[in-house]
Amino acid sequence: MKLSQLEPGESGVIKEFTDLEMSVKLMEMGCLPGESVKVQRFAPLGDPIAITVSGYQLSLRKREASTIILH
Amino acid sequence: MSSELKIALVGNPNTGKSTLFNVLTGLNQKIGNFPGVTVDKKLGSCKLSDERTVQVIDLPGTYSLYPKSKDESIVFEVLADRNNSAHPDLVVIVADASNLKRNLLLYTQVADLKIPVIIALNMMDVARKTGTTINVDALASKLGVRIVPIAARQSENVQALKEAISNASRLALQEDTIEVEALAPGLIGKIREELQVDAPYVALQIAHQHENLTFLTAAQSGRVEELEREFSFHSAKSQAAETIARYNYINDVLFDTVETTNDARQEPVSNRIDKVLTHRFWGFIIFFGILFLIFQSIFAWSEYPMGLIEDLFVWLASAVQAVLPEGILADLLVDGVIAGLSGVLVFIPQIAILFAFISVLEDTGYMARVTFMMDKLMRKVGLNGKSVVPMIGGLACAVPSIMSARNIENWKDRMITIMVTPLVSCSARLPVYTLLISLVVPDTRVWGVINMQGLAMMSMYVLSIVSAILVAWVMKGLIRARDRGYFIMELPVYRFPRWSNVGLTMYEKVKAFVFQAGKVIIAVSIVLWVLASYGPPGKIEAAQQKYDTPEYSQKFSPEEIGRMKSSQKLENSYAGVLGHAIEPAIRPLGYDWKIGIALITSFAAREVFVGTMATIYSVDADDSNMDSVRDKMNNARDTETGRPVFSLATSFSLMLFYAFAMQCISTIAIVYRETKSWKWPAIQFGYMTVMAYVAGLIAYQLLK
Numbered sequence: 001m002k003l004s005q006l007e008p009g010e011s012g013v014i015k016e017f018t019d020l021e022m023s024v025k026l027m028e029m030g031c032l033p034g035e036s037v038k039v040q041r042f043a044p045l046g047d048p049i050a051i052t053v054s055g056y057q058l059s060l061r062k063r064e065a066s067t068i069i070l071h
Numbered sequence: 072m073s074s075e076l077k078i079a080l081v082g083n084p085n086t087g088k089s090t091l092f093n094v095l096t097g098l099n100q101k102i103g104n105f106p107g108v109t110v111d112k113k114l115g116s117c118k119l120s121d122e123r124t125v126q127v128i129d130l131p132g133t134y135s136l137y138p139k140s141k142d143e144s145i146v147f148e149v150l151a152d153r154n155n156s157a158h159p160d161l162v163v164i165v166a167d168a169s170n171l172k173r174n175l176l177l178y179t180q181v182a183d184l185k186i187p188v189i190i191a192l193n194m195m196d197v198a199r200k201t202g203t204t205i206n207v208d209a210l211a212s213k214l215g216v217r218i219v220p221i222a223a224r225q226s227e228n229v230q231a232l233k234e235a236i237s238n239a240s241r242l243a244l245q246e247d248t249i250e251v252e253a254l255a256p257g258l259i260g261k262i263r264e265e266l267q268v269d270a271p272y273v274a275l276q277i278a279h280q281h282e283n284l285t286f287l288t289a290a291q292s293g294r295v296e297e298l299e300r301e302f303s304f305h306s307a308k309s310q311a312a313e314t315i316a317r318y319n320y321i322n323d324v325l326f327d328t329v330e331t332t333n334d335a336r337q338e339p340v341s342n343r344i345d346k347v348l349t350h351r352f353w354g355f356i357i358f359f360g361i362l363f364l365i366f367q368s369i370f371a372w373s374e375y376p377m378g379l380i381e382d383l384f385v386w387l388a389s390a391v392q393a394v395l396p397e398g399i400l401a402d403l404l405v406d407g408v409i410a411g412l413s414g415v416l417v418f419i420p421q422i423a424i425l426f427a428f429i430s431v432l433e434d435t436g437y438m439a440r441v442t443f444m445m446d447k448l449m450r451k452v453g454l455n456g457k458s459v460v461p462m463i464g465g466l467a468c469a470v471p472s473i474m475s476a477r478n479i480e481n482w483k484d485r486m487i488t489i490m491v492t493p494l495v496s497c498s499a500r501l502p503v504y505t506l507l508i509s510l511v512v513p514d515t516r517v518w519g520v521i522n523m524q525g526l527a528m529m530s531m532y533v534l535s536i537v538s539a540i541l542v543a544w545v546m547k548g549l550i551r552a553r554d555r556g557y558f559i560m561e562l563p564v565y566r567f568p569r570w571s572n573v574g575l576t577m578y579e580k581v582k583a584f585v586f587q588a589g590k591v592i593i594a595v596s597i598v599l600w601v602l603a604s605y606g607p608p609g610k611i612e613a614a615q616q617k618y619d620t621p622e623y624s625q626k627f628s629p630e631e632i633g634r635m636k637s638s639q640k641l642e643n644s645y646a647g648v649l650g651h652a653i654e655p656a657i658r659p660l661g662y663d664w665k666i667g668i669a670l671i672t673s674f675a676a677r678e679v680f681v682g683t684m685a686t687i688y689s690v691d692a693d694d695s696n697m698d699s700v701r702d703k704m705n706n707a708r709d710t711e712t713g714r715p716v717f718s719l720a721t722s723f724s725l726m727l728f729y730a731f732a733m734q735c736i737s738t739i740a741i742v743y744r745e746t747k748s749w750k751w752p753a754i755q756f757g758y759m760t761v762m763a764y765v766a767g768l769i770a771y772q773l774l775k
Binding site: 020021022023024025026027028029030032033040041043044045046047048050054055056057058059060061063064 | 134135137139169170172173176201203307308310311314315318341342345346349350351352354355439443444446447448456557558559560561562563564
C-alpha cells in the first residue's frame with residue numbers, strides 16, 4: 001500500500017521507500033520507517049496532499065507520496 | 072573589533088529564529104551579502120548583560136546541512152570554513168520544542184562539526200499544550216550542551232539566553248552523536264589528512280558537497296572526487312544511512328527525557344482553520360478576496376498620508392525659492408532635486424502598506440497554504456507552488472523576489488520563475504499607474520462601494536499576473552529540464568502576526584526604497600535637469616530670439632512670452648533633442664517627445680518616470696506656479712493638435728508599456744547574478760520590450 005492511495009482521514013505506518021534520493025529528503029523531514037502518518041486533506045485541486053507526521057503538518061505531491069510504502 | 076564575539080542563529084524554518092534575531096538585535100540590524108554569493112546576510116549587534124557586544128548572524132532556516140536550495144547551502148559554508156568572515160565562535164540552535172525530534176536532526180549535524188553550541192528551546196508553551204513534557208536538564212546533560220528554554224514571541228527568558236551566550240565556552244564540549252567514521256570508512260580519514268580538516272563530520276560533508284563549496288579550490292575538489300572513486304563512495308546511500316543513524320540517536324536521547332501524553336486531544340485549531348482556508352471552493356474565493364482587499368486598502372489608506380507628503384514638498388519648494396537668490400542653484404534644487412524626489416517619495420505610504428500585508432501573510436502561515444493550493448495550477452504552466460511567493464513578492468519588488476526564488480529546488484522551475492517575476496506589477500510601477508489612472512479614470516464609485524480607480528488599478532495587476540502565467544507556459548515548452556521537480560514543504564501552525572515583526576519589515580523595506588531608489592532618483596534628476604536646461608551651443612538662444620521682437624511683445628503678455636520661451640528652451644535642450652530623436656519610433660504608441668524623454672530616463676528605474684514628468688513640467692511651467700505634477704500633466708496640450716497629451720489612449724498605452732517593459736537596471740543585474748550568465752537577462756529584456764511595444768501599440772491604435 002502506498003501513501004498516495006490513502007484518502008483524507010486515513011492513516012498508516014511507514015515501511016520503506018521506493019526511491020533512494022527522495023527517501024533522503026523525506027527522512028530529513030521526519031518521514032521515517034516506523035513513523036505513523038495520517039492524511040489530513042487534499043489541496044483544492046486534488047494535489048498536493050497534507051499529512052501529519054511526527055507531530056506536524058507536511059505537504060507533498062502525490063507523486064512523492066507514491067514512493068512511500070506503508071505497512 | 073576583531074575580538075568581538077560572533078554568534079550565529081541556526082535552526083529549522085518556522086522555529087521563531089527570526090523573531091529571536093529581532094528580539095536580540097532590535098533596530099541594530101543590517102542586511103549585507105556573503106562574499107561571492109548573493110545570499111542575504113542578516114547581521115545585527117546585541118548587548119550582553121556584562122556590557123559586552125556580540126555580533127549576531129541570522130543564517131537561513133534549514134532542516135539539514137545537506138542543502139536543498141541555494142540559500143541553505145550558505146549554512147554549511149559558514150559553519151565549516153574557519154576563514155569565512157561570518158564564521159561564528161558560537162552557534163545558537165533555535166529548536167521548536169513542539170517538534171523536537173525533527174529539530175534535533177539539524178542540532179546533531181551542527182554538533183558534529185565541533186563548533187561550540189548552545190540550544191535555545193523555543194515554543195515550550197506550544198509543546199505543553201500538545202501534551203509534551205520535556206525534562207530540559209536531563210536532555211541537556213545527555214547532549215552535553217546548555218539548553219535555555221525561551222519564548223521568543225513574548226521575549227521571555229531572553230536575558231537567560233544572553234547570560235548563557237556570555238558564559239559559553241569557546242570549546243566544543245558537546246557529546247559525540249553518531250559514529251561518523253563508519254559512514255565512509257577510510258575516505259573520511261583521507262580527506263581529513265589531505266585537506267587538513269579536524270572534525271570527521273566536516274570531512275564527510277565535504278565528500279558530499281565538494282562540487283559546490285566555494286572554500287575549496289578546484290584542485291581540492293578534484294582530489295576529493297578521486298578519493299571518492301577510490302573508496303567507491305555513494306552519496307545518497309551514505310546520506311540515508313546517516314539520517315537513520317541520527318534519528319536512532321535522537322530517539323535514544325528523547326526516550327526518557329520527553330513524555331508525550333495523548334490525552335483525548337481535541338482537533339488542533341490550525342486544522343480547523345485549514346478546513347476553511349484551503350477549502351475546495353472557499354479557499355480560492357478567500358485568497359482572491361484577500362488580494363482584492365489589499366489593493367483597495369493600498370488606495371484608501373494611503374490617500375491622506377500621500378496628500379501630506381505632497382503638501383510638504385510644495386511647501387519645501389516655495390521655502391527654498393524664498394530663501395535662495397534666483398539663479399542656477401535655486402533652479403537645480405527646486406526643478407531638479409525636489410521635484411524629482413517628491414514625485415517618488417510620495418509613494419512611501421503605498422509601499423509600506425503593501426509590505427505590511429505581505430509580511431502579515433507570511434507571518435501567519437497563510438502564504439504556505441497559498442503555495443499548497445496553487446501548486447497543481449502552477450505546475451500546469453511550468454511553475455511550482457513555491458513560485459507563488461516570488462510572484463506575490465513581485466508585487467512589491469522583483470529584486471528580492473528573484474532572490475527568494477532560490478527556495479525553489481528545481482532548476483527549470485526556478486529559471487521560469489525568475490524569467491516571469493519581473494512581469495508582475497511591482498511597487499515601482501505603482502507611481503506610474505497611480506499618476507496615469509488619476510488623469511484619465513474618474514474617481515467615482517460603482518454600486519456605492521467599488522472605486523473605479525481602484526478597479527482600473529486592480530485590472531493592471533490582474534493583467535500582469537495573467538501575462539506572467541502565459542509567458543511561463545510558453546517557456547515551459549522552450550526550456551529543457553535537467554531534473555524532475557519535487558514539492559515537500561512544512562505547513563506551519565497558524566499564528567497571530569507579530570506586529571513588531573511587521574513593523575520592522577515595513578521600516579526596513581521603506582528605508583531600502585528611500586535610500587536605494589532615492590540615490591538613483593537624485594542622480595537622474597540632476598542629470599535630467601542639466602539636459603533639460605542646456606542645449607547644443609546657441610540653439611536655445613536662437614529659438615528664443617524671435618520672442619524678443621516687437622511683433623511678439625505687442626501681441627502677447629509677458630507671462631505668455633515667458634511660457635513660450637521656456638517651452639522652446641526645453642524643446643531645444645539636449646533632453647528635447649534626445650526625445651525628438653526617438654519620437655518617430657514611439658509616435659505610433661501615442662507618445663510625444665516629452666514622454667520620450669521620460670522613457671529614456673526611466674530605463675534605469677520605472678519610478679523615475681514620475682520624477683521626470685515632474686521635472687519636465689516644472690521646467691516647462693511658470694516658476695511661480697506650484698501646482699502638483701498631476702495638474703500640470705492634466706493641462707498639457709499637444710502643440711500641434713491642441714488636444715490633451717494624456718488622453719485615454721495615450722495613458723493606457725503608457726500603462727501597458729510600463730506593465731511589460733523591463734525598465735529596471737537592478738532587476739537586470741540581479742537576474743545576471745542569479746543565473747550567472749548574460750543569456751537570461753538578455754532574453755528577458757528582449758521579450759519584455761517586444762511585448763511592451765506591441766501592447767502599447769495595440770492599445771493606442773484601438774482607443775484613439
